[in-house]
Amino acid sequence: MARMHVETTINGESAEFLCQPGESLLDALRNELNLTGTKEGCNTGDCGACSVMLDGRLVPSCMVLAPEVEGRSVGTIEGVAQGDELHPLQQKFLEHAALQCGICTPGFIVAAKALLEKNPDPTEEEARYWLAGNLCRCTGYDKIIRAVLDTAAEMNGTNGAATNGAAG
């Protein structure tokens, strides 16, 4: 079957790849572009491990066809840190021990970043509902939610006020 040529923007840089017409964006990122930071947990849009940004909107990349990103802008976990500087969410995930096995972490960070861009000061409940599309089986979510709320507080300059402290 003839492969399709797709031109797109990934993490701010122009990129092109060949893919099958029915190939998912997830598979194209991982297999054609070697961006394996985006993970596959279910391939049915239920786990959030493959979360990416598509034109500023949070999507599960397993539910997007790769040819659909022609001319559009894709953001993946590989583009979250700027140069050698981690995004505050990445730093807070480390400080709060908000990961155990780490397979869901890229998806959570991409999704949480989307949350904070839309709602810079979420309540615990808002954070929990926004992140309800991302499954984590290790942490029970406690430390993830604390990391996200603490990031928001720090980015808003209300350091630590929104959480119960680093240790949990």
Added chain:
Amino acid sequence: MSERKFKQVGTRPIRHDGLEKVTGRANFGADYSLPGMLQGAVLRSPHAHAKIVSIDTSPALEVEGVKAVISGRDFPIPTREGDRQQYGDVPDLANNVIARDKVLYHGHAVAAVAATTIEAAQRGAEKIRVEYEVLPPVLDIESAIAPDAAILHDDLVCQGPAPVPSSPTNVARRTLLSGGDIEQGFADSDVVVEREFTTPMVHQGYIEPHATVVETLENGNVTIWCCTQGPFAVRGLTASVTGIELSKIKVIPSEIGGGFGGKTTIYLEPLAVELSRRSGRPVKLVMSREEVFRATGPTSAGRVRVKMGARKDGRLVAAEVVMYYEAGAFPGSPVGAGCMCALSAYCFDHFVIDGYDVVTTKPRVAAYRAPGAPIAAFGVEQVVDEVAERLGLDPIELRLLNAVQENDVAPYGPKYQAIGFRETLEEARKHPNYSATLGPNQGRGVASGFWFNAGLQSSASVHMNEDGTAIVTTGNPDIGGSRAAQAIMVAEELGIGAEQVVPLVGDTESAGYTDLTGGSRTAYATGMAIIEASQDIVRQLRERAAKIWGVELDGVAWEDGRAVPSNGAASDVEPLNLAEIAAQMGATGGPIVAQAAVSPPMAGPGFATHLCDVEVDQETGKVTVLRYTTVQDAGKAVHPSYVEGQMQGGAAQGIGWALNEEYIFDENGVVENPGFLDYRMPVASDLPMIDTVIVEVANPLHPYGVRGVGETPIVPPLACVANAVAAATGKRFTDLPISPPRVLAAIDGD
């Protein structure tokens, strides 16, 4: 031991593998690729129970791009000679990896294909012709043990104490523990509560599907990259199943995206090895989520009957527990462990625990976090709760009256050494969540639980860099932060910061033999090897300093990461720090390296007490968890954040098991919910913050007092949630999950 002043143990450094994981750089099982690599697909049985009459794989080879096709007959006939004691029965394992004569569950692997693309591999698999003679499925305990049941294994003879069936049966084993005089015990009781409980089959639910890449070389050497809790287990088991010499197989563990026991065995590896051998190309096999549900995991469905008697003063007197656990397609449910855990938290003068391992045409069970214990605790801890209720006693008070402590005899024989059960109960009683005000339709539950720590075999090596930093290598994949804990232990002994230690997970050729990351054994057993090797490093550092100063070894002490003069020797010299000694390694005897190996006994068990508050929606039957509190004896928490993480994660898994999770099979044995949409694991909006209290009663077998903490947290939640729902509704829920339809039916029964 307990007086030791720790400098690093108990601190919370950032984990060493964290940066790679928050940036997407870490390589998990499916992230490996090799040049020329083929993609594989597995053909799986559409029947729950059938004889394989014939398999014709040749049509697959006609599909463009297909390079190799295999079926069960391409593997050596498995023999018991290949058994490796710690990993269970090799013939059963081999027959589970790929069916030979019979398929025993829907999803059982029958054949596998490797091709240049995944699509070609899948098309090839579809072309394989398999002729089946369909047999009746056996889908629950009742029908499995019925006299006219279809028999899964013609050669299965029940083991264990009489009376057991003597002809072929679906009951693989009976486990019996007893003490005292049970009839007398019930006669002496003022209150007797008896109930029967059921729990459904559930999956570990790790987010990362099983994945492997295999490369075979012309000389027959095999390299396996895979996500596993035990690279040495993968090596040994793959050798047994494929007939390849163990020393020709190298297993390189990837980062592992969750396991919870489910990645302690093998599924794909022998298939990928055989496909790679036949094609001469590297082969990658990755399971879909549907395959994960149909063919891996799960843990047993269980049926547990509990009868318990107590005196008016709250003293538990007698208990009888009868347990049937489904093993799935092959013997090996965790019912033995369930028996050992069922009554082990309390002192009973009279008890009988009778357990049966039952095979059914469902996926073969694998270990799942404290295997067997949550199912037993779901029954026992609810009955304990009901006894307290009948006696008008506070449930924690009743547990304190009967809690085991040091020198009490466990139902399975030996006496407990130092344990922290009472301490968890006392901390739970003091916790503000135990006295928080409850509103209408809300209820509070309490439950306790315990689990063992395996000992088994571990090794570790530590070596010094020229700049005074250290590297520690073990053979334990890191499933939840163990590398951070291992670095802390080295840092503690050397007197440096944890960030100055690089912890590595070795492969089967670079690390000494080490048993699984599992059984709550890594911080305990591997930790002992790490501490011993680190102490050897310190001794060598003192020797080097002694050489530099020209004094005897006893003239050098090690304090805060520095050699300092002692015993009046060399009193005029300046202390030497690690970097200064390391810089002179060449002149003082060469590289500083150490290794240690241990095979310790099982550690004293870890106990936990949980508190749960729920609210029950009277219109929908939905149960919302309002507060959840876990109190656990960690012995000594090396990295408290990751100890808390284990407590919170185990509690969340247990809450899912209690409220939502279950395999649903149709009448033909087909799993109807093999995906995350219909197999509903807890998401962030289902849960509150999970409060943690770490109790530290030192484990006398570990130099820091460490106990394993990974498994105990999943033992109490099933009963804890059920007890809370009972308090909120006045109804006992004896069948899991406590889903909205069940709750509504019970409420509407009023």
Added chain:
Amino acid sequence: MAVVVFSSALAQHTGGAGRVEIEAARVADLVKALCERYPGLRGHIDKMAVAVDDEVHSDARFVRLKPDSEVHFLPRIGGG
């Protein structure tokens, strides 16, 4: 002499004896002597975990016994 305490299940093979005294230097010797005295135990106790003085070993063959050691045989357990 070491004392072996049998569960009710194993006692089916010892003619009902629940506590047996036996002279043995190591667990392997003890298992051999027990199986000679009670042939029905063969195939059972040699596959079990062993508690010696309250420490549980998954493979106890070469664990030394003290003159007053207490020994229990128990099911092997697997962890997750």
